[in-house]
Amino acid sequence: MKASFAKFVILFTVLAVAGFSFYFLSSREEPSSLCPQARTTVSAPEKDARMKNILAPTEENIQAGKALFNSQAQPIPCSICHGFKGDSIGVIFQWIKPYARNFTCFQTMKDISDGQMFWVIRNGSHGTRMQAYKKLEDEQIWQLVLYLRSFSE
Template structure:
């Protein structure tokens, strides 16, 4: 793949994220990029998701399909844009996001996240910004909020069930202790 294609694919998402960045503020969570273990207030998936385990075998073929989605093919924006090439949460858009994108390389964090939770976050997103009924700047920084607003959008309208499970396999393969 050419460098031009990589840059072209990153410019639009980076412009969108840069415009959103002002809404996120500059709290200390910006410094959490790559932290391990990683503490998050991400909403827990419904019980119907939590009990799910990945139905796909962790074959080289399934992991390679997940890697292609992560690096290039997931739409509207590949995972690498925020989570980085290494999966450490240090993608080109990470500097504009608070909280920082999840560090998939942190084994101690990833071991505690069930497959069904990962599937649900990819399918549904994990931030109120990506739930149409709750969108808007009026939700940011509102007193009394218990969940952290993240920039993780929903991919359920773009990826098949099989593709999401392939991503889960690939993301799990990234986990190794960083600190």
């Protein structure tokens, strides 16, 4: 009885590991297919889309944006989904549909205004995993926008 239970546990573990590996590997796409990136994000109202960044791209502001992006933004740092390199290959990459924006892709990013980015960070992108960051100060969002731009410059 005990032996067959042990066999069951071993078989279960082997199947679970194999199943997880298959799922993980098969759903992983190459980054190249993420640029240009399919994008169906709702456009900000015109006056928001035309907003200009109030901050200059100083090293200090970019570094502040980087700290928020990597670890400080609450409740979830941007890097979890957008990846530490901004290429959208974050730790939960394969579980997100649509994929998080790939900020390293100039072809896609060149058509997204600073105001549009600000608006999506503040309000989220409804129906996707991009949530609204209501607690960030305006200045912090503009620091983030400066950092996001730096990925495709």
